[in-house]
Amino acid sequence: MIHGRLxxxxxxxxxxxAVISRALALLATLDLAALPAGRHPLEGDVMFLLIQEPLTGEFESKRPEAHVQHADIQLLLAGEEVYGVALAEPGLQVLEDLRDRHDIAFFGVPQREARITLRPGEFLVFWPGELxxxxxxxxxxxxxxxAVVKIHRSLFETHR
Structure with a gap:
């Protein structure tokens, strides 16, 4: 995981x-405030942007998640958002497995989970497998x- 400011x-x-720096540079070229919610291509299907406008909820109502094929850059544009973050734990219960169709699985509560609060302009990077x-x-x-940038793991292998 990486925590930083754009x-x-x-x-x-x-x-x-390099691929993280490239994605962050691409974000800086966009008018993120004007982009509508939804999916926007950056580098075809291997790197794309999701503009999301969710309502935050109680910590206990949210489920830890992880991906297999994509890293995430999650950049907060407006509001304040808390994240739970944890290292993968062997044997952690999978509550819902959508990895084959949507590259996401939801897990039970890890034993050791830290909280990080993001403010506008701050981002977190999650590697595949990180809760x-x-x-x-x-x-x-x-x-x-x-703004959530999804980066396919193949870009980490081909663009060093």
């Missing part, structure tokens, strides 16, 4: 793997807006 990442190129619990409320449930 402005800092752009000011210090080369501090992240994260997004869309948790910092206080009362509230609307947020975020």
């Amino acid at each position: 402005a800092d990442a752009l000011a210090q190129p080369g501090q992240y793997p 994260h619990r997004p869309c948790c409320a910092a206080g009362s449930p509230a609307p947020i807006r975020k």
